[in-house]
Amino acid sequence: MNDESQTDRRQFLQKSLLGTTGLGMAIVSTSEVVAKPVPGEVEAGVTQEVDVLVVGGGTAGTIAAIQAGRAGASTLLVERGAQLGGTTTTGGVAFPGLFDAWGKQIIAGIGWELVKECVELDGGVFPNFAKVPRRHWQNQIQVNLFLYAILAEEKCEQAGVAIAFHEFPETIRATPTGWQVDCLGFGTRRRVLCKQVIDCTGGAEVVGMMGHPRLREKETQPGSMLFHLGEANDPGRHQLHQLYVHGADSTNSRTVTKANMTGRKSILAKLRKEKKRLMHLQPETGFRESYRIVGETMITVNDYTSGRLFKDAVSNAFYPVDLHTKSGVKPKPLKPGTVPTIPLGALIPKGSRNVMVAGRCLSSDRLANSGLRVQASCMGMGQAAGVAASLAAQNGATPLAVPLDEISRVLAKHGAILPGKK
Amino acid sequence: MARPSSSGARRRVVSLLAAFTFLVMAVTGVLSFFRPFSISLVGLHALMGFCFIAFVAAHVVNNGRNLKGYFKSPVVWVVLMVSAGLSALFFFQPAPVKAILGLSQNLGPALDRFEVTADGMRYQYHPSPDYEIELTVQAGPAYDVANPPKIAIWLENQGGYHIKTLLGEVDEGEALPYWNFKRRGWEKARKEAEEQGEPDAVSSPTPNGSFDPADYILPAGPETSTPYKLLIEINAEADSHGVYPDQPSLVYAVEIDNVNPTVFQLPDLVGYPKREDEDGKEAWSLYFVDDSFGSAVDLIDSALLVIRRGGGLDTSE
Numbered sequence: 174m175n176d177e178s179q180t181d182r183r184q185f186l187q188k189s190l191l192g193t194t195g196l197g198m199a200i201v202s203t204s205e206v207v208a209k210p211v212p213g214e215v216e217a218g219v220t221q222e223v224d225v226l227v228v229g230g231g232t233a234g235t236i237a238a239i240q241a242g243r244a245g246a247s248t249l250l251v252e253r254g255a256q257l258g259g260t261t262t263t264g265g266v267a268f269p270g271l272f273d274a275w276g277k278q279i280i281a282g283i284g285w286e287l288v289k290e291c292v293e294l295d296g297g298v299f300p301n302f303a304k305v306p307r308r309h310w311q312n313q314i315q316v317n318l319f320l321y322a323i324l325a326e327e328k329c330e331q332a333g334v335a336i337a338f339h340e341f342p343e344t345i346r347a348t349p350t351g352w353q354v355d356c357l358g359f360g361t362r363r364r365v366l367c368k369q370v371i372d373c374t375g376g377a378e379v380v381g382m383m384g385h386p387r388l389r390e391k392e393t394q395p396g397s398m399l400f401h402l403g404e405a406n407d408p409g410r411h412q413l414h415q416l417y418v419h420g421a422d423s424t425n426s427r428t429v430t431k432a433n434m435t436g437r438k439s440i441l442a443k444l445r446k447e448k449k450r451l452m453h454l455q456p457e458t459g460f461r462e463s464y465r466i467v468g469e470t471m472i473t474v475n476d477y478t479s480g481r482l483f484k485d486a487v488s489n490a491f492y493p494v495d496l497h498t499k500s501g502v503k504p505k506p507l508k509p510g511t512v513p514t515i516p517l518g519a520l521i522p523k524g525s526r527n528v529m530v531a532g533r534c535l536s537s538d539r540l541a542n543s544g545l546r547v548q549a550s551c552m553g554m555g556q557a558a559g560v561a562a563s564l565a566a567q568n569g570a571t572p573l574a575v576p577l578d579e580i581s582r583v584l585a586k587h588g589a590i591l592p593g594k595k
Numbered sequence: 596m597a598r599p600s601s602s603g604a605r606r607r608v609v610s611l612l613a614a615f616t617f618l619v620m621a622v623t624g625v626l627s628f629f630r631p632f633s634i635s636l637v638g639l640h641a642l643m644g645f646c647f648i649a650f651v652a653a654h655v656v657n658n659g660r661n662l663k664g665y666f667k668s669p670v671v672w673v674v675l676m677v678s679a680g681l682s683a684l685f686f687f688q689p690a691p692v693k694a695i696l697g698l699s700q701n702l703g704p705a706l707d708r709f710e711v712t713a714d715g716m717r718y719q720y721h722p723s724p725d726y727e728i729e730l731t732v733q734a735g736p737a738y739d740v741a742n743p744p745k746i747a748i749w750l751e752n753q754g755g756y757h758i759k760t761l762l763g764e765v766d767e768g769e770a771l772p773y774w775n776f777k778r779r780g781w782e783k784a785r786k787e788a789e790e791q792g793e794p795d796a797v798s799s800p801t802p803n804g805s806f807d808p809a810d811y812i813l814p815a816g817p818e819t820s821t822p823y824k825l826l827i828e829i830n831a832e833a834d835s836h837g838v839y840p841d842q843p844s845l846v847y848a849v850e851i852d853n854v855n856p857t858v859f860q861l862p863d864l865v866g867y868p869k870r871e872d873e874d875g876k877e878a879w880s881l882y883f884v885d886d887s888f889g890s891a892v893d894l895i896d897s898a899l900l901v902i903r904r905g906g907g908l909d910t911s912e
Contacts, residue, residue: 276883305866305881307755509863 219363221335223247224566225559226354226367228342231259232269232548233532233555234373235325236283240559241371242332243283244583246566249365250334251356253341254457257325259375261548262318264459265399265413269548270313273302274491274512282589283328283559284552291316291324295409309493309504317409337363345370345382351527351566368566370528371558375423376463377522377534385522387464390539394461394497396421398436401453402444413453416440419499423460432458461497461533461546468536469573470518477541478507483516485577486592487561487584488553490515496543513544514592515554517561517572517580526571531558553589560584606657613650619643709762711743715896718748720761722812727903728761730825730862737831737890744831744894745844747774751824752811757781758823759808773846773868774828776879822852827862829894836889843867845891846881849900860900864892 213219223246227238230252238250250257260266269288272280292299295317306312329336340358347353351368372379377387399413406413418436422428436458444451470483474494490513493504507513519536520529531554533546544550560583561572568575581591623640630636655662665671684692707720715734721727730748738744747763757777769775811823830844849862866881867888884892 276885303882303885305883509865 217362222366223249225369225562226365227371228379229373230257233551236552236555237371237531237559238334239283239328239332240556241563242334244563246563248334251337251340256322258322260459262322263457265455266459267316267318268313271491272549279489280549280553282556291321297409369562371562372530373532377466380522386467389464395419396458396460398458399455400440402449406453418458421458423463465534466522466536468519469521470516472519472537472541474540477513480511482593485517486514487517487557488515489592490550492544492547494540494544529558529572531555609653613654616643616647725905729901732898733896735893735896737893744829745770747771747828770830771828773879820853822850824848824850834890842891862898
């Protein structure tokens with residue numbers, strides 16, 4: 174059946190429906206597009222050779238992939254869900270921050286470019302970074318989560334990044350030149366041969382599959398299920414309501430299923446109790462904590478709260494120590510002037526080769542992690558990982574062997590703010 | 596030996612009562628000057644004062660004829676003028692009188708004491724025998740001792756609402772706009788709450804909804820305690836620098852947490868206030884201090900907040 178006949182049939186069905194019901198309901202949009210055919214779409218097996226494989230298209234992974242692509246590395250981004258953005262989009266925490274500290278911007282680069290473009294295209298507003306926020310979260314930036322997901326996708330494509338939605342690594346094997354990663358999606362088996370892997374899964378799931386040690390607390394912070402009751406949600410203008418999902422764990426499909434179902438049940442109970450309409454519900458819980466890697470460098474809470482400038486610092490971070498517990502959260506603000514930094518060593522699993530992480534699974538103790546896990550900081554480390562992995566792939570080296578000066582130079586070229594620089 | 600008449604005995608009893616009540620008043624008055632504030636001491640002094648008035652009245656009745664003679668003497672005018680002069684002196688309190696009062700250990704009903712020294716200033720607030728706040732501000736190079744800067748010290752709850760002014764003159768509001776804005780907002784809200792008969796808003800079990808400073812400073816228990824902030828706004832007059840004909844005031848702040856007590860804390864510079872109109876209403880927000888400021892940031896060299904809990908200096912944390 175050709176495209177034209179498909180369109181005709183849909184139009185016929187739409188008109189028939191309107192005519193039959195007589196309700197005069199408007200079809201919201203009648204414009205249509207046709208997806209281009211996927212080469213080899215009928216074959217279950219695909220083999221792909223790239224420089225850099227980014228696993229996880231969330232807050233950090235999207236930026237890491239765009240950066241690797243822009244730095245000239247052939248890049249594949251594998252995402253288990255249906256869209257990019259992770260916590261910002263699928264989780265609904267559509268207020269990334271913090272890009273500023275003490276009146277100055279401290280994180281920029283690709284993450285900021287994406288957020289800025291999203292706000293401008295949506296007609297949104299930016300907080301005034303010169304103004305002292307009354308609460309620590311006031312300079313988070315409200316973005317339209319739907320638009321953010323589309324723009325992230327567009328920027329990946331423009332950077333030459335191939336995207337594989339609905340897939341996740343099943344097995345990983347080291348090769349003389351890097352890795353052989355077998356991914357599994359529905360109707361797709363993909364074998365990826367890559368030089369470098371950037372694990373942006375949140376819980377360092379790929380690093381775990383590689384056999385590197387990870388850390389995890391006995392009791393982790395709750396996740397948040399975001400929704401809106403009563404009046405309609407206005408994306409990019411107001412934050413959604415949120416409800417804690419205790420025990421939320423992003424480790425695998427079973428734990429994620431359990432967290433999502435628990436969150437949805439609670440919202441249903443709330444809705445019945447408050448007798449309000451459910452106007453918006455995110456498809457997935459926003460997870461705060463699961464595994465962290467044991468890296469070449471571990472960021473301690475003292476490093477974090479003192480604003481230690483690591484010798485191999487590649488990005489800034491900023492947020493209070495913000496540990497959520499069963500009884501809520503009591504953020505501990507940083508002392509004025511303090512800007513924590515993220516060393517390259519915290520993104521590299523100890524003793525590993527050709528693999529990095531970016532995002533909340535970086536090597537840090539629990540309290541430091543509670544501040545490092547936020548979106549702007551994850552974007553900053555995503556960009557740094559993208560640079561280090563692409564340079565490593567191009568030089569045939571492991572990320573730890575890439576000269577720091579070279580990483581800094583490329584980061585600066587792509588708009589990142591380097592730690593310790595005014 | 597003749598027995599004294601009943602009227603003579605009455606006179607003697609009244610005179611002795613007046614004399615002894617006066618003695619108690621004098622002793623408690625002197626003690627009140629040198630001792631820290633004590634409701635027992637002040638209560639004794641005040642109530643004995645009422646008794647003294649009654650006994651003196653009886654004394655005047657008993658000895659009216661003799662006392663009349665005093666008022667016929669021309670000396671009475673001198674006495675009246677001296678009394679009026681001393682009253683005016685002690686009421687208006689010029690600098691030398693203030694200096695003498697500054698020697699007092701009694702913080703009075705306001706429970707506080709403020710003194711300007713050659714090194715800066717010191718403020719003490721002592722709302723209970725078990726709780727004392729002492730803020731010492733060390734003068735910076737731009738601090739003029741002869742013409743000290745205007746200063747306000749106040750407390751805010753976690754919501755950023757003013758809960759108590761510890762130090763600040765209302766007529767200095769223009770020089771200290773941020774404190775003045777916060778204070779006026781608090782007064783308005785409190786008045787509205789009282790008019791609407793909302794007792795909970797005046798002394799609320801919900802910490803952040805209370806207008807009673809005691810709910811923050813001296814909470815009934817840890818479960819009702821929430822951190823609060825001490826803020827300082829300071830401004831020197833006509834301190835021009837760069838683009839500023841008169842640099843704005845600066846605001847310093849420190850958080851106090853009674854659940855996780857810290858004895859020594861250093862207030863930090865937060866920002867400078869700037870007027871903004873929000874929906875046509877006056878509002879003041881703080882902005883980060885940048886390189887455009889000069890001497891204003893040198894008014895304070897350092898500030899130290901010491902909180903003594905449970906009597907004495909508790910250094911265990």
